[in-house]
Amino acid sequence: MFYRLSGTYHTSYAADRKLWKIPTDRWLVIALLVLALLAPLYVSPLYLGSYVLPWVIWSAAALSLTLLMGLAGQLHFGFAAVMAIGAYASIHLVRAGVPFELSLLLSGLISAVIGAVFGGAALRVKGLYLVMATLAMQYLVDWVVVNVPAISGGAHATLRTPAVSFLFLPVESLAARYWLALAWAVLLTVFFMNVKRTSFGRALVAIRDKDFAAAVIGVDPFKTKLMAFFTSSFMGGVTGAILAFCFYRAVTPEQFGFNVSIQLVAMVLVGGLGSVIGSWLGAGFVLLAPIFLTNLVSSLAASGWVPVSQNFLSHLPLMIYGAMIIGFLLLEPLGLAKIYDNIRKYFLVWPFRHARS
Amino acid sequence: MTFLRKLALTTALVAGLSAPVAAEDVKFGLLQDFTAVYTFVTGQYNQGQQDYLALANAEGVLGQGNSVTAIVRDTGNQPQRGIEAYNRAKEEGAVLFDFLSTPVSAAILDQAQADKNVVITPAHGRGDASDGTVFPYVFPMMPTYWAQAAALIEHMKNNGGLEGKKIAIVHIDSPFGREPGPILEALSEQEKFEFQAFPYASPGNEQSAAWSEVRRYRPDYVLIWGAGGGQAVSVKTAIQNGIRPEQIHSVIWLAETDAANVGPAMKGVKRFEATASGTDHPIIQRIQEKVIDAGKGSGEAANVGTSYYNLGVATMAVAVEAARLGLEGGQPLTGEGLKAGFEKIAGFDAEGLMPAVTYTAEDHQGGGAGRVSEWDGEKWVPVSDWHAAYPDLIRQVIEESAAKYAAEH
Numbered sequence: 001m002f003y004r005l006s007g008t009y010h011t012s013y014a015a016d017r018k019l020w021k022i023p024t025d026r027w028l029v030i031a032l033l034v035l036a037l038l039a040p041l042y043v044s045p046l047y048l049g050s051y052v053l054p055w056v057i058w059s060a061a062a063l064s065l066t067l068l069m070g071l072a073g074q075l076h077f078g079f080a081a082v083m084a085i086g087a088y089a090s091i092h093l094v095r096a097g098v099p100f101e102l103s104l105l106l107s108g109l110i111s112a113v114i115g116a117v118f119g120g121a122a123l124r125v126k127g128l129y130l131v132m133a134t135l136a137m138q139y140l141v142d143w144v145v146v147n148v149p150a151i152s153g154g155a156h157a158t159l160r161t162p163a164v165s166f167l168f169l170p171v172e173s174l175a176a177r178y179w180l181a182l183a184w185a186v187l188l189t190v191f192f193m194n195v196k197r198t199s200f201g202r203a204l205v206a207i208r209d210k211d212f213a214a215a216v217i218g219v220d221p222f223k224t225k226l227m228a229f230f231t232s233s234f235m236g237g238v239t240g241a242i243l244a245f246c247f248y249r250a251v252t253p254e255q256f257g258f259n260v261s262i263q264l265v266a267m268v269l270v271g272g273l274g275s276v277i278g279s280w281l282g283a284g285f286v287l288l289a290p291i292f293l294t295n296l297v298s299s300l301a302a303s304g305w306v307p308v309s310q311n312f313l314s315h316l317p318l319m320i321y322g323a324m325i326i327g328f329l330l331l332e333p334l335g336l337a338k339i340y341d342n343i344r345k346y347f348l349v350w351p352f353r354h355a356r357s
Numbered sequence: 358m359t360f361l362r363k364l365a366l367t368t369a370l371v372a373g374l375s376a377p378v379a380a381e382d383v384k385f386g387l388l389q390d391f392t393a394v395y396t397f398v399t400g401q402y403n404q405g406q407q408d409y410l411a412l413a414n415a416e417g418v419l420g421q422g423n424s425v426t427a428i429v430r431d432t433g434n435q436p437q438r439g440i441e442a443y444n445r446a447k448e449e450g451a452v453l454f455d456f457l458s459t460p461v462s463a464a465i466l467d468q469a470q471a472d473k474n475v476v477i478t479p480a481h482g483r484g485d486a487s488d489g490t491v492f493p494y495v496f497p498m499m500p501t502y503w504a505q506a507a508a509l510i511e512h513m514k515n516n517g518g519l520e521g522k523k524i525a526i527v528h529i530d531s532p533f534g535r536e537p538g539p540i541l542e543a544l545s546e547q548e549k550f551e552f553q554a555f556p557y558a559s560p561g562n563e564q565s566a567a568w569s570e571v572r573r574y575r576p577d578y579v580l581i582w583g584a585g586g587g588q589a590v591s592v593k594t595a596i597q598n599g600i601r602p603e604q605i606h607s608v609i610w611l612a613e614t615d616a617a618n619v620g621p622a623m624k625g626v627k628r629f630e631a632t633a634s635g636t637d638h639p640i641i642q643r644i645q646e647k648v649i650d651a652g653k654g655s656g657e658a659a660n661v662g663t664s665y666y667n668l669g670v671a672t673m674a675v676a677v678e679a680a681r682l683g684l685e686g687g688q689p690l691t692g693e694g695l696k697a698g699f700e701k702i703a704g705f706d707a708e709g710l711m712p713a714v715t716y717t718a719e720d721h722q723g724g725g726a727g728r729v730s731e732w733d734g735e736k737w738v739p740v741s742d743w744h745a746a747y748p749d750l751i752r753q754v755i756e757e758s759a760a761k762y763a764a765e766h
Binding site: 045046049050051054115128146147152156158160247248250251252253254255259291292294298309310311313314315317318 | 430431439463464
């Protein structure tokens with residue numbers, strides 16, 4: 001009833017291959033896009049700057065990672081290092097006088113090349129062994145950033161981003177930074193949805209499901225895996241640059257530590273592997289749930305509801321957060337995306353009981 | 358028209374009359390890391406801060422019915438959570454912020470400068486922020502890592518001499534661990550000693566490789582430069598490698614919990630301190646009496662008087678003094694007013710809890726005085742007087758680094 005199918009007939013292949021075949025889906029997406037575009041007009045700077053903006057950027061990061069982990073099935077536990085390469089490369093390029101637009105692309109390319117080199121390990125190892133190889137990347141990049149003053153910026157290891165403009169618009173005000181980040185996240189989203197329908201996307205899925213079976217049907221595992229690492233690292237590198245210029249505006253090594261890699265993996269897993277909406281929901285959950293819970297528990301404490309010590313008070317949100325992750329994954333092992341899908345399917349045929357996807 | 362004019366006049370009159378009468382609630386944002394990396398210090402430090410603020414309110418330090426409130430939030434050492442907490446506390450009206458986290462402070466420094474809000478970075482953060490002409494709204498307040506290194510070197514000089522001696526600096530492999538480097542370099546020429554750095558990987562749970570090299574180097578003195586659990590490991594591994602405890606000199610981050618972890622072997626280890634430890638101080642005793650015994654304490658009573666607790670008390674004692682001075686004119690306290698209040702502080706020593714500090718528009722470190730204390734098996738006993746070591750050298754390093762920062766931005 002809510003996702004009405006009656007009267008919707010696909011009479012051509014093009015119509016049948018549309019991204020959103022059901023009009024309700026289409027209208028929902030358009031409405032969300034309009035809401036997102038107008039966000040600076042109706043969201044207060046507090047929420048725009050500390051909730052919506054990081055959510056948009058981390059969604060782009062989760063999308064980049066889920067291309068590799070969800071579509072191609074290659075585990076990556078060092079993705080923050082890929083973003084670090086992008087962030088540092090873009091800052092140093094802009095400081096060297098390269099235009100911002102170009103340095104975004106170049107920083108993506110640099111991350112892609114370095115990421116693909118490390119991804120080369122993936123050609124020989126799989127599963128947990130690949131996790132080890134990517135962890136090595138995380139620690140190597142961290143070490144290089146901290147130990148090469150030319151990269152990290154010397155004694156205090158803090159690099160401020162220079163003032164830049166994107167297509168003649170200065171990336172200075174909160175709204176401008178938000179729109180740039182949103183544009184990148186939307187671009188990645190559209191790319192991701194389309195890549196699933198290309199031969200490259202299908203090759204990735206074939207590799208994920210069984211790489212030697214894929215080789216038998218003519219997909220070159222060597223090339224495809226490298227391409228997966230290259231593409232995903234490119235997306236991650238540019239996202240790192242966007243994160244540096246639009247959100248942090250100062251880069252320190254700690255912003256891209258091992259814990260950030262784990263957070264990214266958590267976003268992808270909690271959201272649902274290989275899913276677009278899952279990346280958005282997962283990023284939102286992992287990034288914002290601790291903040292909401294901290295504020296909720298603090299305000300409850302301030303009003304005298306939870307009379308406990310500061311130390312316990314600080315750990316309480318983490319306990320609730322951990323319980324929520326376990327709860328969600330027990331309820332639906334395929335992640336938040338699957339929960340949304342279940343709801344949608346329920347309403348697709350409501351008030352009847354069975355859906356045909 | 359006359360009615361309107363009358364209305365406007367009355368409103369102005371009422372507003373003008375009521376403004377000075379209204380008591381103000383000054384808000385401090387203590388947005389710290391209670392759950393991730395800085396847990397070794399934050400619990401006790403924040404407890405000291407909150408307890409001192411409770412004491413200040415009970416005693417009416419700010420006068421005229423003014424009070425001070427702490428906004429306390431956990432940031433988990435994550436910059437994005439720090440940014441959220443900062444923006445929220447800013448909306449709630451906080452004028453002073455203490456993040457006690459290097460990455461969070463770094464991410465917010467520029468925004469706080471633009472918002473004209475005071476950020477205090479006691480015993481952490483960038484040392485060159487002591488130059489108030491480049492960082493007008495950042496107050497390191499206490500001796501920077503550079504001043505701490507200089508104080509420890511000076512102590513070695515006065516107790517055994519430096520000429521021809523060898524110093525091993527064993528540090529965590531991070532920007533923080535490398536802070537004393539430039540000071541050692543400058544002083545090694547001046548005082549004619551040699552030194553060598555031995556880094557160990559973060560977080561420092563395992564340091565045997567570094568220390569077996571230290572053993573081969575046969576140093577006369579050892580400087581340990583780490584924080585948290587790694588510090589106890591440093592002391593233990595040093596002793597296993599034949600270093601005597603008396604040779605070991607530590608950065609400020611070595612406290613009672615570390616001594617408990619090391620055990621009796623710790624006796625004789627020295628560290629830098631910026632505030633006195635123990636409960637034998639007027640402020641701490643009044644906190645015990647008016648806050649803890651009154652059941653208004655913010656944590657375990659056993660923590661009162663520990664090194665980090667007293668450090669927290671001292672930071673808030675200075676901040677409340679700055680707020681008091683900033684409020685003197687009777688106007689509401691803004692970040693600008695608080696900064697001016699800080700710069701009016703002269704010779705303030707929190708009734709002997711800390712060395713007398715004086716802040717000026719140029720010097721936001723407050724002179725950089727501290728002292729060295731030694732673990733006697735039960736508590737930290739001071740072995741030098743409050744004073745600043747090599748102040749000219751420290752000032753020069755601060756100014757050079759700040760000038761470099763100013764030139765780059």
